[in-house]
Amino acid sequence: MPHRDLIPLLGDPPRERSDAARNRDAVLAAAVELVEALGAAAVTMESVAEAAGVGKATVFRRFESRSGLMAAVLDRVEAQWQAAVIGGPPPLGPGAPARERLHAFGRSRIDLNIARADLIEAATAGSRRSYGAWSFHARHVRHLFDELGVSGDVPLLVTAVLAPLETAILRQQVEIEHLPVERVLAGWQDLVGRVVAGAPAR
Amino acid sequence: MPHRDLIPLLGDPPRERSDAARNRDAVLAAAVELVEALGAAAVTMESVAEAAGVGKATVFRRFESRSGLMAAVLDRVEAQWQAAVIGGPPPLGPGAPARERLHAFGRSRIDLNIARADLIEAATAGSRRSYGAWSFHARHVRHLFDELGVSGDVPLLVTAVLAPLETAILRQQVEIEHLPVERVLAGWQDLVGRVVAGAPAR
């Protein structure tokens, strides 16, 4: 009587089959390469499938959707960036005063969100929730806010400080209004200063 | 010799042909009705064309793209809202102190951006620039900031205050993190207070 438990209950993770894992890797590698070469906007799901030597449905089966695949590509970039925040040299990495780390965070995110705007937009398109890296950003800023003793509804203040760094906003400012990046950064740092400064005169 | 000036120079707007104008109206009316009935996400360009009794290409010829059509639909809502800001009762309309008008602005925008999230997203999808109403919002907030004597890089501070009202951010907070709208609003008003309070201790 060849069967496993009818009721697996909890645990019991159904391990990924070897061919599935291999295809996942091949697809992701192909996607990274194509995005690098052509830019995210020009990469079609079919071209990724072909480059990976795999059927189109397999790409969707492993990554759910185009935005899911792009999110996986983006995750590599974000992981590298996160490493710089967690263990890299100050002021972005640990070792600098909180205020300076915040300023470095802003500069770094503005640069990255502009440089990778097309990939980020492809990864977040129609996904209704921010991409995975957002929660890391929020935790980091929150941590720095705590060090600075920010008072008030901290999670909302964190969101308020992160919101102007969204690619859509940055693109609007830099590509359409032609504001210099330096000015955008200075404005953001000014904002942070005001938020950190404390509760308003009510 | 039937010809107009070979060099029209400036001015001389080539008026819209009557059939074109008629179709434009029919398409827009059909789109408004369908969006109202089904929600923006469920409205296809072909269904709009059919409801308007017109070929699909005509819809695109008049409105450029799906997001262009949705922006036209959205403009009606925004025009109505702008009327309330310009000439409606306080505190949203004129007559209340600037701080209270700002708070009313926030409440009203949060409600509207959540209620019409799908339409706004359809109107701004892949358009690279904020929808037309943004500039009105910015001017309004800037005007109130001027009344309050806000110092610093005012345009950037305006953007910083507007950014957390974007639908993507609000949806994240309300639909995914399940924050109550009242709390989001209170957080925004707190933010405004800190921004208005003045430059940080440098």
Added chain:
DNA sequence: CGTGCAAACGGACCGCGGTCCGGTTCCATT
């Protein structure tokens, strides 16, 4: 080494946004 089956595969297929192009319509000019 068999055997059974869930899991994975791939290519045909679908719907939708967007474009093309041959035919039609409005309107300025005479």
Added chain:
DNA sequence: AATGGAACCGGACCGCGGTCCGTTTGCACG
């Protein structure tokens, strides 16, 4: 009223994201 041509029209067509379904494959168990 006739006319010429620019602007407009519509439906066939294309490419891409996403799904369906009949076939193949890896792997746990005997």
